[in-house]
Structures are given as structure tokens and as C-alpha cells.
Amino acid sequence: MSNKPKVLVARKTFDDIVDRLRPHFDVECNEGEGAWTQDELIARLQGKAGVYITGTEKIDAKLLDACPELRVVCSMAVGYNNVDVPACTQRGVLLTNAPDVLTETTADFGFALMMATARRITESEHFLRRGEWKSWSVTMFAGADVHGATLGILGMGRIGQAIARRGALGFGMKVIYHNRSRLAAEQEAPLGARWVEKDELLQQADHLVLVLPYSPSSHHAIGERELKLMKPTATLTNVARGGIVDDAALARALKAGTIAAAGLDVFEGEPSVHPELLTVPNVVLTPHIASASIPTRRAMASLAVDNLIAVLSGGKPLTPVNP
Numbered sequence: 001m002s003n004k005p006k007v008l009v010a011r012k013t014f015d016d017i018v019d020r021l022r023p024h025f026d027v028e029c030n031e032g033e034g035a036w037t038q039d040e041l042i043a044r045l046q047g048k049a050g051v052y053i054t055g056t057e058k059i060d061a062k063l064l065d066a067c068p069e070l071r072v073v074c075s076m077a078v079g080y081n082n083v084d085v086p087a088c089t090q091r092g093v094l095l096t097n098a099p100d101v102l103t104e105t106t107a108d109f110g111f112a113l114m115m116a117t118a119r120r121i122t123e124s125e126h127f128l129r130r131g132e133w134k135s136w137s138v139t140m141f142a143g144a145d146v147h148g149a150t151l152g153i154l155g156m157g158r159i160g161q162a163i164a165r166r167g168a169l170g171f172g173m174k175v176i177y178h179n180r181s182r183l184a185a186e187q188e189a190p191l192g193a194r195w196v197e198k199d200e201l202l203q204q205a206d207h208l209v210l211v212l213p214y215s216p217s218s219h220h221a222i223g224e225r226e227l228k229l230m231k232p233t234a235t236l237t238n239v240a241r242g243g244i245v246d247d248a249a250l251a252r253a254l255k256a257g258t259i260a261a262a263g264l265d266v267f268e269g270e271p272s273v274h275p276e277l278l279t280v281p282n283v284v285l286t287p288h289i290a291s292a293s294i295p296t297r298r299a300m301a302s303l304a305v306d307n308l309i310a311v312l313s314g315g316k317p318l319t320p321v322n323p
């Protein structure tokens with residue numbers, strides 16, 4: 001019997017990165033492609049001191065009470081709305097996440113999704129694949145310009161600022177944003193970014209990108225009222241979290257022409273997608289892959305592994321959520 005602490009890797013990940021845990025711990029891994037059920041996760045966590053999770057494992061008070069030996073939860077995601085942070089803190093369980101390493105990759109994807117939405121890329125590709133392209137026409141799939149347009153960003157954290165940089169410096173966009181706190185003047189100046197009230201953001205943006213964290217206060221931050229404030233020519237892109245947008249209201253708005261189009265990488269209740277969204281043509285849908293480049297997913301996994309090793313070796317967490 002080994003005396004090494006036991007850890008659980010709850011989702012299949014890069015073998016060579018997981019192997020870095022083995023000199024320190026007894027490691028049990030999920031080798032399947034899918035997530036375990038909550039009951040199976042709890043059963044597998046018995047006797048484990050640490051767990052490596054992604055954004056899909058639910059760490060709540062019930063799980064923590066059922067797993068009293070658990071000391072640290074290391075997530076490879078930056079968002080941690082799947083973890084009850086106060087419940088962890090009350091029980092002395094440390095939580096770490098993976099900020100920074102995915103910022104630029106997620107911003108690349110947010111910008112790409114916004115462009116695909118504005119320029120109707122998937123809608124026109126589906127048309128072509130269906131064999132419906134019979135002749136070139138002046139207005140066929142004519143969309144909105146991105147360059148020179150007004151980019152509205154809701155949530156101006158690291159990823160929001162990285163998207164703003166792409167827009168302002170690469171595409172000559174005018175940047176407006178809404179966030180709980182304003183950026184410092186020296187951060188706003190190079191981007192020409194201007195803080196505005198949320199309603200003004202909705203009214204002015206040609207392309208609105210959501211990059212705010214999910215919390216009860218951001219639940220349905222974009223619903224029927226907010227969509228009605230937007231321009232009928234505007235696009236909405238969500239690379240933040242499902243639940244920030246009321247998907248039913250969005251599907252109605254897309255059908256009614258309240259806004260022109262949407263690009264969604266995240267959904268309420270994912271992996272289920274609101275059935276109405278699947279029937280509207282003017283929406284680009286992707287399965288929560290904004291951070292999914294191989295180097296970035298490796299960096300996220302690596303940071304979670306480093307956190308697990310640091311904490312269970314008696315060191316300080318590298319990226320703590322509840323220090």
C-alpha cells in the first residue's frame with residue numbers, strides 16, 4: 001500500500017500532463033470521454049485529498065459533505081460557477097482555477113464568432129452545401145461590416161480587454177463597454193474605449209459581445225427587454241456562460257428580426273440547446289469551444305496539475321479562488 005495522497009482526475013485529459021502527478025500521488029483517472037454522474041463522482045472521490053475538474057463537474061455542499069477527506073479542488077477552467085465557493089471555504093477546501101492562460105485564445109474565438117455572425121458565414125455555407133447556390137447575386141448573404149463598427153463589450157475583464165484590442169487595433173472599431181468597475185484611464189486610452197451604462201451599450205453597439213462571469217446577478221442579463229433596446233441590425237455574441245442570455249427570448253428576437261443575428265458558444269442547460277435556436281438560420285452555434293486550441297487546453301490542464309501538486313505538497317496555490 002502506498003502512503004501517497006490520493007487524487008482523482010475527473011475528466012480525461014492529456015496523458016503526459018496527468019503523468020506529472022504520478023510521482024507525488026496515487027492517481028485515479030476518468031478514462032472515458034464523458035463526465036461521471038454525480039453519484040459516481042462522489043463514490044470515486046472517497047479517500048481522495050484532491051480532485052482535478054473541468055467546468056462540467058458540480059462541486060456542491062452535498063458532495064463536499066460526502067467527501068470529508070477532500071482538501072483541494074483544482075479546475076482547469078477559468079469560470080467556476082459549477083463550484084459552490086462559500087461551501088468550499090466553510091469546509092476549508094481550497095479551490096483553484098485557470099485564469100490568464102486562455103485569455104488570448106478565447107478572445108480569438110470570440111472575435112471569430114462575432115465575424116462569422118456578422119458576415120453570415122455558417123448560414124451561407126449551409127446554403128451552399130444544400131446545393132441551393134444557383135447564381136451569384138448582389139445581396140446574397142450580405143451582412144454587416146465589422147471594421148469601423150461599434151463594438152460593445154459587456155464584462156471588461158481580461159478576455160473583454162483582449163477582444164477590445166482586436167477590435168480597436170486590428171479592425172478600427174469604436175469600443176464601448178459596460179463593467180461594474182471602469183478601467184483606468186491608461187487602459188482605456190490605447191483602445192479609445194469608453195465606459196457607458198448598460199442600456200446605452202445595448203442601444204449603441206453594432207456588435208455586442210458578452211464576456212462577463214455567470215452569477216445569480218448576471219442570470220438573464222440579456223432578456224426580452226435588453227434585446228428590444230438593441231439595433232435591428234446588431235449582432236450578439238456570447239462566449240461567457242449560458243444563463244446570461246435568456247435563450248428562449250433570444251430565439252424569439254432572432255425570428256422577429258429584433259436583432260440581426262447571434263453567435264453562441266454557451267447555452268442555458270448545455271449540452272442541451274433550446275430547440276427554437278436550432279430552427280433559426282441567423283444564429284451561429286458552437287459547442288463551448290472558445291478556449292479549445294491544443295496549446296491552450298494543455299496550458300489549462302497543466303496549471304490545474306501544478307496547483308494540485310503545489311497545494312498537496314504543502315505549498316501555496318498558484319491561482320487560488322478562495323485563498
Ligand code: DGY
Pocket residue numbers: 054055076077078079080102291
Ligand atoms: C472556462 O475556462 O471557463 C471555459 O469556459 C471552459 O470551461
